[in-house]
Amino acid sequence: GQNIDQPTEMTATEGAIVQINCTYQTSGFNGLFWYQQHAGEAPTFLSYNVLDGLEEKGRFSSFLSRSKGYSYLLLKELQMKDSASYLCAVIGPEKLTFGTGTRLTIIP
Amino acid sequence: DSGVTQTPKHLITATGQRVTLRCSPRSGDLSVYWYQQSLDQGLQFLIQYYNGEERAKGNILERFSAQQFPDLHSELNLSSLELGDSALYFCASSPAGNTIYFGEGSWLTVV
Secondary structure (H helix, E strand, O other), X not given: OEEEEOOOEEEEXXXXXXXXXXXXXXXXXXXXXXXXXXXXXXXXXXXXXXXXXXXXXOOEXXXXXXXXXXXXXXXXXXXXXXXXXXXXXXXXXXXXXXXXXXXEEEEO | OOOOEXXXXXXXXXOOOOEEEEEEOOOOOOEEEEEEEOOOOOOEEEEEEEOOEXXXXXXXXXXXXXXXXXXXXXXXXXOOOOHHHOEEEEEEEEOOOOOOEEOOOEEEEEO
8 A cells, every 4th residue: 555644734935945755665666756736726747756865846846755655845035925735745556646736825 | 747647537427337547558568557546545555557457456346446557558447436436547657666657637526
């Protein structure tokens, strides 16, 4: 089976940097995704990691350590529109499983 | 626009009824996933199809069923509806598993 843990809620200040952690246990690992989801909307793809290391894409970066079962999403230069839920998801041998998400609130 | 189309966008129905949700994946995507998201809850995996065949099954109730047709569109059938089935139902599609695209979802309200 698969188990994914991430903090339920986080708060950060506009213009700052925030790191959202995700730990997972899985019987087979084929990659890890990060998605952003605004309330009532579809999740939108942010990043995909399958190898260890850091993937940078604009203001967003994602890191993976397969040996530790650990990933983080780093958001820089935070904007008010970044207030959303951030979902960590692991794809195992057969299915994509999501964590419950981290609700990020950006304050001025 | 992700390219994944779901209909209907909103649906209100009574307890005990049956509904069908439809999903058209992105052109060429062979995998279709269905997820349920209740209010303030995470995405719960229901079922996955690949090229017409069931690939993986999650916490899908026996009252629910799905299929993928030869043209790759998929339908999720929900029967004997209960109040607790009220949720946002997402369909997603994938070409190869390294990027999964979500539709806008179907809001189901059971009254």
